[in-house]
Amino acid sequence: MTKRLFVKGNEAVAMGALEAGCRYYFGYPITPQSDVPEYIARHLPALGGQFIQAESEIASINMLLGAAACGARAMTSSSSPGISLKQEGISYMAGSECPGLIVNVCRSGPGLGGIDASQADYFQAVKGGGHGGYHIIVLAPDSVQEMYDLAMLAFDLSDRYRIPAMLLADAVIGQMKEGLVAHKYVPPADLAEKTWALTEKCNSGKRKVVKSLRLGDGEMEAHNNNLHARYAEMAQREVRYEGLHLDDAELVLTAFGSCARIAKTALRLAREQGMKVGMLRPVTLFPFPAAPLREHCATARKVLCFELNNGQMVDDVRLALPDKEVAFYGRAPGAGSLPTPEEFLAQIRTHYEA
């Protein structure tokens, strides 16, 4: 399995999910993610799995809930307006502690939105998205390879913490083709059996109930506190990020996903021109790498956050670094073209020299 493949990001996320043992997919067509269900429709039946093109995103997410409650690795994928429709079901999955993978190949802007690359849905993804004050795990791939790798990680984290996981990508990450080294999925040794789930065999012992409703005295409060304790535990153990040239950085860049690819080129150009610039790319957007950010920015003068939106992740960067100057540069969703590395470089120079 060491052959280097040339595939689309949307295909890679599907390949990674299937390799990780996902055997149930429920979805509804929407651009720019339709390659995901198309790939899975071609390959899942041969693996003995089930593919359902549902009547709506709402039905898809609820099929996922049912499959997850029965202990299966299952997924859905969609794009911004479709993800909004799924929020009811995601809230129920969070409330009833059902793991599962949700891929969001984000569109740009409110309403129907455009199909160009955008990071407009950061807030929706990391702040809960639906009702009830919960969070889900959010991973942000910046390459075709990471679409594959993080699909596996998403299932592992989701199963371990019984929290739904989202892969937040966009049209660039989903639609571009680049090299992929597919590798075998190895389940973590410590991944526990899903003893809480409804099993295949007849249940003659203890009855299992998967539900979000908790009406007993203090039950809901305890449940919510328990969920938030798991979020805190994830922040301790599961934060992932990529650090570049952080040791001597006077200016630290932050960016995720497709925007980080542009920022990396700008970072290289800045280094070539002698500027001491580093970069921290969050891979887990929730849990957010606040502690590593604090650690790596301790000696930096300033932080510059790049995003393909009007400023969303920058709020979390500022919360992590209350005493640090944090600047922002971004493009509104729907700009129709991507910022160039030179455009980012000009921003880097301005802030570096200021």
Place this chain on the structure above:
Amino acid sequence: MNTQMKQVFSRPDSLKDVQTHFCPGCQHGTIHRLVAEAMDHFAIKDKTIGIASVGCSVFLYDYFDIDVIEAPHGRAPAVATGAKRVHPERVVFAYQGDGDLAAIGTSEIIHAANRGEQLTIIFVNNTTYGMTGGQMAPTTLPGQVTSTSPTGRDVASQGYPMKMAELIGSLDGCSYSARVAVDSPKHVIQAAKAMRKAFEVQINGAGFAFLEVLSTCPTNWGMSPLAANKRVGEEMIPYFPLGTYKDNSAV
């Protein structure tokens, strides 16, 4: 002669020995019993998964001695689809009210039926939203006064009651669709038979089975249990005729 006495009536094994929260005269209890009797009849309680919907029926996880998944409002057929596809050897049923199935969940029920999912759907039609306090439902009868149709349902502006057993029966993917009532001993016996059939269709892998059960809501109808029961025969059955609307199950 005590030694010759034998017990001929008891709580079905598939029901827990607990008190329900249902109001006096509500027929959910009767319908729960019919579901439990059908599970006992086929000895399937250990392999059955119940899907609880939103409304008075949500608490079925406290009443049935089975595994249960709670579904969002109207989405029970989609949750049931996911569960059944993962565990095809288990028996999966959803139990939904009229607001849940015939208003907010119309899409999910039609498409689950049309895909011919191997599911049993119990649809309890009492012409009102019980849990939220008696608002107009998709099955509220013309002229019926509810808290959101205070002068009576006006079909010119509020449309007509949905006849779900007929609608679902018209879909090619549906194998069995019927409507029953539980307002008289005769109807209860017919309903028990239809309930067994609705499970038997799934057990035999014969497809999608839909059973509509007309029911009372004395509290929100503002009626005594007896008057409410009488209304089923006098007002509901004429609009929602009892009978089998589809039977392609070849059971």
